[in-house]
Amino acid sequence: MSPFLAEWWDLRDLGNLVGAILEWISERGAPDWVTYVLSGIVGIVAVLLWAILSQLAFIWIERRVLGRMQVRLGPNRVGPWGILQPLADALKVLAKEMVTPRNADRVLYWLAPILVVVPAILVLAVFPFSPGMVVADLNVGVLYIVAVTSTATIAVFMAGWSSSNKYSLLGAMRSVAMLISYEVVQVLALLAVPVFTGSMRLGDVVAWQDNYNAWLVFLQPLGLLAFIIASAVEVNRSPSDIAEAESEIVAGYHTEYGGIRWGMFQLAEYVAGFAVAATIVTLWLGGWTLWGLEEWVPGWLIFLAKLYGTFFLFIWMRGTLPRIRIDQLMGFAWKFLLPLMLLNVLLAGLEKVVWTETGASAGLVLPAFAVLNFALTAALIVGWGAIAGGLSPRMRAKRPLLVREVGGIYYQPLP
Numbered sequence: 330m331s332p333f334l335a336e337w338w339d340l341r342d343l344g345n346l347v348g349a350i351l352e353w354i355s356e357r358g359a360p361d362w363v364t365y366v367l368s369g370i371v372g373i374v375a376v377l378l379w380a381i382l383s384q385l386a387f388i389w390i391e392r393r394v395l396g397r398m399q400v401r402l403g404p405n406r407v408g409p410w411g412i413l414q415p416l417a418d419a420l421k422v423l424a425k426e427m428v429t430p431r432n433a434d435r436v437l438y439w440l441a442p443i444l445v446v447v448p449a450i451l452v453l454a455v456f457p458f459s460p461g462m463v464v465a466d467l468n469v470g471v472l473y474i475v476a477v478t479s480t481a482t483i484a485v486f487m488a489g490w491s492s493s494n495k496y497s498l499l500g501a502m503r504s505v506a507m508l509i510s511y512e513v514v515q516v517l518a519l520l521a522v523p524v525f526t527g528s529m530r531l532g533d534v535v536a537w538q539d540n541y542n543a544w545l546v547f548l549q550p551l552g553l554l555a556f557i558i559a560s561a562v563e564v565n566r567s568p569s570d571i572a573e574a575e576s577e578i579v580a581g582y583h584t585e586y587g588g589i590r591w592g593m594f595q596l597a598e599y600v601a602g603f604a605v606a607a608t609i610v611t612l613w614l615g616g617w618t619l620w621g622l623e624e625w626v627p628g629w630l631i632f633l634a635k636l637y638g639t640f641f642l643f644i645w646m647r648g649t650l651p652r653i654r655i656d657q658l659m660g661f662a663w664k665f666l667l668p669l670m671l672l673n674v675l676l677a678g679l680e681k682v683v684w685t686e687t688g689a690s691a692g693l694v695l696p697a698f699a700v701l702n703f704a705l706t707a708a709l710i711v712g713w714g715a716i717a718g719g720l721s722p723r724m725r726a727k728r729p730l731l732v733r734e735v736g737g738i739y740y741q742p743l744p
Contacts, residue, residue, distance in 0.1 A: 372464035376453050383637075384599040388415040391644045398648035425588040430493050433585070437491035442586065442593035444484035449600040452477045456607045457532050459617045459628030470531035471523055474608060475516050478563065481597070482508045488594075489582035500581030503571060503655055510662040511559040517670035518556040521549055521677040522612045535616030541691050542620060546613040547699040551673045551706040553613045555666050557642070560605040562658070565598055567647035571655050606639040607632075614639070669709055676705065 355364050389404065389412055396403025404411035429435060454464040455473050467473050482505055489501020522545060523529045526537040538544050546553055562569040583594045610616060614635050617628030684694050 369464070372454070376464060377450065380450070380453065380600045380603060381596075383603060384596060385415045385419070387599065387637075387640065387644075388418070390641075391647075394641075394644055395648045419592070422592040423589055427588040427590055428585075430585050432493040434491040434493070437487045438585075439590075441484050441488035441491060442590045442597075444487065445481055445597040446593050446600070448477045448481045448484075449597045449604060452604045453600070453607065455531055456604075456611055457535060457616060458632045459623075460532075462629055463532070466530070466532060468528075468530045471519055471529040471534075471612075474604075475512075475519060478601070478604070479512055481601070482512075485582050488586070492582075492585040494585050496580075497582050497584045500584065504565075504582055507562050507569070507571065507655070507658060507662075510659055511562040511666075514555055514662055514666045514670055515559040515563065517667070517674055518552040518559065519608075519612070521552045521670075521674050524674060524677045525549065525681055527681075531611050531616075534612055535618060538615045539618040541695060543691075543695045543699070544613060544615045548695065548702055549613065549673070549677065550703055551669060551709065552677075553609065554706070555670055555673070556609065556613075558666065559662075560608075561643060561646065562662075564601040564605055564643075566602065566643045568650035568652050569658055570652065571658060602640055602643060603636065606636045606643075609639050610635040665713065669713060672709065676702070 354367065355361075392414070393403040393411070404414035407413040407417045429438060452474055455467050455470040457463040457466070485504050485508065486501045489497040489499075489504070492498070522534060525545065525548060526534050528534060528537070534545075558569075561567075583591060586594065610632060617623055617632040619626075619631050623631055680698050684698075687694075
């Protein structure tokens with residue numbers, strides 16, 4: 330292999346390029362703290378550029394895909410095939426006037442959009458795009474994800490309360506109720522992964538899946554399904570985008586926001602969606618590994634391909650599933666998902682103990698666990714749904730409840 334090809338092949342891990350630049354700076358006599366600060370700045374700038382460019386691309390992709398699903402064209406005027414439409418939308422948002430309501434709490438009103446974006450950006454720091462491409466390789470990466478993402482709830486309520494708008498306040502209150510409810514489900518779904526792998530470091534979770542040639546999607550299907558549902562609520566994606574139910578409460582907690590402030594809320598939702606997809610790829614889909622293909626293809630390309638494919642799932646859900654009511658969404662979290670996640674964590678711990686105590690080989694135990702977990706996932710969903718009454722027509726109301734009690738007129742349907 331020629332020196333040029335050897336150098337290019339070494340760049341299959343972009344961390345090598347950054348390391349070479351920092352080493353060159355250090356050799357020129359720069360202090361250690363300069364190298365440390367520059368490494369952080371390079372990582373932050375790279376993550377921000379990737380997130381912003383990916384958002385612009387997926388705004389166009391999502392609108393085009395939804396247009397095709399709804400038998401229409403989607404954006405097709407600005408630029409060839411409409412690819413410049415996201416840029417035009419961004420320029421429009423930047424040019425719009427930012428109005429502050431007269432009775433708003435100005436400090437909190439201005440601070441809320443910033444506090445919504447910051448956690449979405451910070452959580453990207455711990456995801457390993459490849460073995461050497463991670464901004465902060467924390468040994469408590471799973472806990473970091475849970476802790477950082479939960480702070481967005483405060484910013485959402487700040488935005489609704491500080492606007493001095495009753496619709497914004499109602500939207501913020503229902504958003505906070507939804508976020509808190511599904512954060513419990515999300516945490517329990519994430520907890521099963523460290524229980525099974527024995528580590529909360531994201532790199533170790535990826536290495537565990539690579540060592541045993543077993544993605545956790547085959548060993549934790551119920552946890553992944555619940556995490557996808559809970560994450561759709563957390564990032565305000567259909568069918569659970571009730572906080573932005575335009576036909577009910579105008580636009581939710583950010584009704585009074587316009588211009589770049591509104592754009593920051595949209596940026597936070599997209600970046601949080603990428604963070605959710607990165608979490609799924611890292612914890613359940615093997616991260617940058619693909620059964621040996623990472624030896625020939627750059628790991629970060631494999632990671633991004635998995636991430637974009639996972640994010641496409643949320644676009645598909647938006648174009649397929651109708652929006653559900655708030656009471657149905659809350660009941661689904663507490664009555665259906667929460668008991669199943671408790672059982673899932675218990676099952677993961679039990680399987681880990683059985684594997685450790687018996688000392689059986691991974692080639693024998695893991696396929697058995699995979700078959701067992703898929704069977705239990707189907708049985709628990711159908712069985713618990715039947716017990717909860719969701720699948721039983723006898724449990725459904727035959728007529729509107731409390732009609733006679735509130736003085737309404739009830740018409741007996743014709744036989």
